Amino acid sequence: MLFLYLLVLLIDTASQHRSAEEGVEGGSVVISCSHRRIAFEEKQLTVYWRHNDTRNVHDIIHGKVSVKEQHPAYKNRTEVLPDELKKGRILLKLTDLQLSDRGTYICFVPDVGVHPSTQLVVKERPVIEQRAAQVRSHGTETSLGRTLQLLLLPGFILLFI
Incomplete structure (x- = not known):
């Protein structure tokens, strides 16, 4: 009987981990606090969120x-979603993601x-670069009065005339 109790305790402890979320620098992410043993009582609920x-x-x-x-790094960047809290789900929204998050x-x-x-995995914000060039006639090098706009994204080049 003791062996069975220890086995259930180990399985329960192992199941408290193993969740992952991904966000982009400057964006936002919602992190869930869920476990089958959390019985929801809105008025009595006590939850502490910690980072590392x-x-x-x-x-x-x-x-x-x-x-x-609250640590100053999270000031005005966290919120527990009240509509979800009323449904018994504890969700923390973290906005303006930083790489240090x-x-x-x-x-x-x-x-x-x-x-x-x-x-939580926070990816770096993609770098967007914009360049402009005058469109010239081939051979005469005469300006055609148009400007070519280039938007450079990692892995993409977008052209606008």
């Missing part, structure tokens, strides 16, 4: 948002002792 185990990202204490202890986000729900985590 050290930075306080966002807290919900007894059903109310608290940013009192990469890493592990842990959602700790102390009442049930679970702490699912999400690995």
Whole structure:
């Protein structure tokens, strides 16, 4: 019986991890805090979101948002989606993604002792370069009065006349 209990405990602990999200620098991402043991009670809900185990990202204490202890790097960039919260889903939206936001986000729900985590990958924003050139006649080098616009994206060249 003890062996069975330990096996269930190990499986439950292993299932608290293994989620991943991807975003682009400057964009936004929604991170879910879900686990089958989280029983939703909106008024009593306490959830602590942490980044790489050290930075306080966002807290919900007894059903109310608290940013009192929030790390300055996340100021005005986090929000728990209230419509989803009413449905029993705990979703954290992180906006204006920075490359420093990469890493592990842990959602700790102390009442049930679970702490699912999400690995966040933030990709660099694509560089867009614009160039202009005068269109000239072949051979005479006379300007045709048109400008050629080039938009250079990684892997693409877009031409506009």
